[in-house]
Amino acid sequence: xxxxxxxxxxxxxxxxxxxxxxxxxxxxxxxxxxxxxxxxxxxxxxxxxxxxxxxxxxxxxxxxxxxxxxxxxxxxxxxxxxxxxxxxxxxxxxxxxxxxxxxxxxxxxxxxxxxxxxxxxxxxxxxxxxxxxxxxxxxxxxxxxxxxxxxxxxxxxxxxxxxxxxxxxxxxxxxxxxxxxxxxxxxxxxxxxxxxxxx
Amino acid sequence: xxxxxxxxxxxxxxxxxxxxxxxxxxxxxxxxxxxxxxxxxxxxxxxxxxxxxxxxxxxxxxxxxxxxxxxxxxxxxxxxxxxxxxxxxxxxxxxxxxxxxxxxxxxxxxxxxxxxxxxxxxxxxxxxxxxxxxxxxxxxxxxxxxxxxxxxxxxxxxxxxxxxxxxxxxxxxxxxxxxxxxxxxxxxxxxxxxxxxxxxxxxxxxxxxxxxxxxxx
Numbered sequence: 001x002x003x004x005x006x007x008x009x010x011x012x013x014x015x016x017x018x019x020x021x022x023x024x025x026x027x028x029x030x031x032x033x034x035x036x037x038x039x040x041x042x043x044x045x046x047x048x049x050x051x052x053x054x055x056x057x058x059x060x061x062x063x064x065x066x067x068x069x070x071x072x073x074x075x076x077x078x079x080x081x082x083x084x085x086x087x088x089x090x091x092x093x094x095x096x097x098x099x100x101x102x103x104x105x106x107x108x109x110x111x112x113x114x115x116x117x118x119x120x121x122x123x124x125x126x127x128x129x130x131x132x133x134x135x136x137x138x139x140x141x142x143x144x145x146x147x148x149x150x151x152x153x154x155x156x157x158x159x160x161x162x163x164x165x166x167x168x169x170x171x172x173x174x175x176x177x178x179x180x181x182x183x184x185x186x187x188x189x190x191x192x193x194x195x196x197x198x199x
Numbered sequence: 200x201x202x203x204x205x206x207x208x209x210x211x212x213x214x215x216x217x218x219x220x221x222x223x224x225x226x227x228x229x230x231x232x233x234x235x236x237x238x239x240x241x242x243x244x245x246x247x248x249x250x251x252x253x254x255x256x257x258x259x260x261x262x263x264x265x266x267x268x269x270x271x272x273x274x275x276x277x278x279x280x281x282x283x284x285x286x287x288x289x290x291x292x293x294x295x296x297x298x299x300x301x302x303x304x305x306x307x308x309x310x311x312x313x314x315x316x317x318x319x320x321x322x323x324x325x326x327x328x329x330x331x332x333x334x335x336x337x338x339x340x341x342x343x344x345x346x347x348x349x350x351x352x353x354x355x356x357x358x359x360x361x362x363x364x365x366x367x368x369x370x371x372x373x374x375x376x377x378x379x380x381x382x383x384x385x386x387x388x389x390x391x392x393x394x395x396x397x398x399x400x401x402x403x404x405x406x407x408x409x410x411x412x413x414x415x416x
Binding site for chain 2: 005009012016020023029032033036039040042043044046047049050051054055058061062065066068069070072073075076077079080
């Protein structure tokens with residue numbers, strides 16, 4: 001293969017070796033969970049090394065699998081250690097009072113301009129920041145509904161691609177805006193994850 | 200091409216991604232289907248423990264919510280296994296295998312017992328670490344041959360790297376690790392057959408399938 005690929009492969013294998021060695025040495029449960037995330041990153045590097053459009057499409061499910069296993073394991077860890085009390089309100093600094101509205105608005109607008117998956121991530125970042133700073137008296141049901149409907153629109157767009165290919169432009173617009181709303185709604189949930197009665 | 204599966208019985212194409220069944224994989228698929236049906240139909244077992252040295256015994260109760268969750272996870276595990284049996288795309292196969300791993304964690308972790316949760320946590324870390332060789336193997340094969348399609352790889356003309364094959368097998372062993380935790384009695388002391396048996400069955404099936412893939416490509 002091309003030398004760049006071999007070089008990258010060498011680095012990825014080295015990273016894997018370091019990560020596994022760290023996991024072997026570590027005995028504390030929580031730290032081992034964190035170290036498995038390091039291994040997930042190395043596996044994403046293996047996929048990214050392919051370096052084609054397909055790699056981009058394969059990283060996403062790899063990332064989802066890693067994230068879902070991490071969430072499941074941290075839930076098991078929480079139950080097994082008996083941590084039930086939510087953490088305290090934590091950090092309060094001045095920038096968290098003044099900045100969120102402007103920064104979140106900028107990020108959301110820029111995300112809408114980008115549209116699609118990356119746009120959803122950028123806009124979602126803005127919403128996360130807003131929720132983190134300005135409390136989270138939001139309605140989970142509403143977020144979930146918006147996310148669900150946009151997912152359906154996304155699937156509808158794919159059916160248009162397959163059944164009525166001549167309307168591809170409409171389908172592109174539909175899937176682009178639907179995935180924007182879906183990713184944004186999902187990511188904004190992260191901003192609310194800091195304990196409290198409904199978290 | 201070393202053909203251990205027999206002739207194709209059925210091929211369903213979505214562009215370059217396809218599903219196919221040979222007599223070998225169709226048999227495995229049917230086993231998974233039948234057992235998923237059994238899981239849907241049956242009720243959880245009720246374990247009875249006898250207090251040693253006396254006449255006393257106590258029965259373990261499975262709560263309804265726990266039973267529902269474990270049954271859902273067992274059905275999800277069965278569906279993922281069935282998908283892994285029919286998939287003709289290496290990356291889809293790895294995704295189905297990791298889904299089997301996640302569902303196995305869920306089946307075991309629903310039991311609120313410290314010992315069971317400890318075992319489930321250890322198994323979960325192994326399953327999570329195993330995604331590296333699993334995805335890494337598929338990625339290596341894609342990068343060196345340019346395709347993920349199992350029939351295309353089986354047709355020959357590609358030098359499939361041995362490291363890729365070994366990684367794939369290693370990853371599936373990691374994901375299907377649950378039965379090896381049978382040595383840890385805590386995990387299987389949890390009441391709730393037939394759901395726990397789904398762990399063993401799905402692990403066995405994905406392992407049989409990866410053997411077929413590694414020999415064929």
